Amino acid sequence: MERQMLRASLEKLEQKGYLMVCNVPVDPKFELGAVLKYFKNEQPILFNKVKGSKIPIVGGLFGNRQIYYEMLQMEHQERFQRIADAIARPKPARLLKGGPVTENLITRNIDLPSLMPIPTFHEKDSSSFITAGIMVVKDPENGKRYISVRRFQINGGNKISALIASPMLTRQFESLEKQDKALEVAIVLGYDYSLLLASQISSETYGVDKYEVDSALRGEPLELVKCHSVDLEVPAHAEFVLEGVMSPHQREWEGPFGELMGYYGPRGSHPIIEIKTVMHRNNPIFQTTFPCREEHLSNGMIRELELYSDVKRMADVRDVNVTIGGGCRFHAVVSIHKTAEGDGKSALIGALSSSKDLKHVVVVDEDIDIFDRDDVELAVATRVQASRDVIIIPGALGSGLDPSHHIRGVTDKMGMDATKPLGEEGLRFQRARIPQYENIDIKKYFPHGG
Ligand SMILES: Cc1cc2nc3c(=O)[nH]c(=O)nc-3n(C[C@H](O)[C@H](O)[C@H](O)COP(=O)(O)O)c2cc1C
Structure with a gap:
């Protein structure tokens, strides 16, 4: 039985009958995204046969509210209390010596497009994109950890561009840039419902360690391992970790990209990241998210x-x-x-x-x-x-x-x-109701299916 992250989620989704498995060959260019979109990105799907790669892709995990609650073992009514408690009372994560994600280490000749099946979603997208990556950084001044989902454009070889809408991260990077220093980053793929939710807390507003918020939310310490080439920690049970540096004074055109509301976000000049190390589990699964509102x-x-x-x-x-x-x-x-x-x-x-x-x-x-x-x-x-x-x-x-x-x-x-x-006027709005309607057992009236 898997302990944490994507594999543990897939096991649970399968048990509950929520996971669809596609064994028909699917092209990561357009076709895979089309299937995810067909289900409004609310249907978890494992694509076992991805054209051009031996690595399966999973998507559609996080778009359905009921599934989200079930995976967190959380009732709708208690969500505010549970999330607020986790932010107010974060719990320590646990650092392990090693974990599944360290099973394979690649440090030379890194060519991301041949290492992993990275989808292209829309007609005018500038390239293929890693859309589900959680980026991990440390504030260079106080050593605090920050994690959040960002999108990454594949530029070829070991280079990617990052779209960062965070004023805080932009400030941190620009201050390092003034000193001609690079920002170390790790990108995590293959996480679960709890870590994604914790990652969506605003750092500017709360300033908390989101790994610790995650530990409180999941009710046990999030298990971490140290990265190989950067001074950062990442989830031990993740599928892939890309380690690299956001280099000073280097920008690349990023976009257009079909994003949140289904429109193309414009081309812009954004920092690039050079990937120095790729860690991955044995038989890894690539995690994606259709770049649209449901996710x-x-x-x-x-x-x-x-x-x-x-x-x-x-x-x-x-x-x-x-x-x-x-x-x-x-x-x-x-x-x-x-x-x-x-x-x-x-x-x-x-x-x-x-x-x-x-x-x-x-x-x-x-x-x-x-x-x-x-x-x-x-x-x-x-x-x-x-x-x-x-x-x-x-x-x-x-x-x-x-x-x-x-x-x-x-x-x-x-x-x-x-x-x-x-008052009196309010009585006009009384809703007409049928007594016991809520308790009706419709099968009783149509025992043979109607
Ligand atoms: C699927 C998904 C994709 C996202 N893509 C980006 C992105 O490309 N760039 C970005 O700055 N934020 C993106 N976000 C939003 C950030 O992850 C989110 O605002 C986070 O809380 C920011 O954390 P921060 O306050 O530590 O910067 C995305 C969120 C999700 C769920």
């Missing part, structure tokens, strides 16, 4: 925690949904227990202050299922009067991942108060 669920789950806390300051919040359709960052639906007129607007103020990326928010009463789009639409259709219930804040800072933000360099924010009025 950002983990990021959205951290945003939900922050949104929930911010609305809580203003109203009696019951639950929040940072929706997949909104890229797990642009749209949110918030449910509250309304006790005073004005609660809906207060909740909107709290919500819109939660993140610069959040663009449109709908606040509903607790009788609305915020994970059911039809139910939310019902609230908007029947409980909103635009002249009173829609708030627009023109020209705020938005997200660079929203193409419409670039037209003016700013983004309008909109909040919709779709809560019903209190």
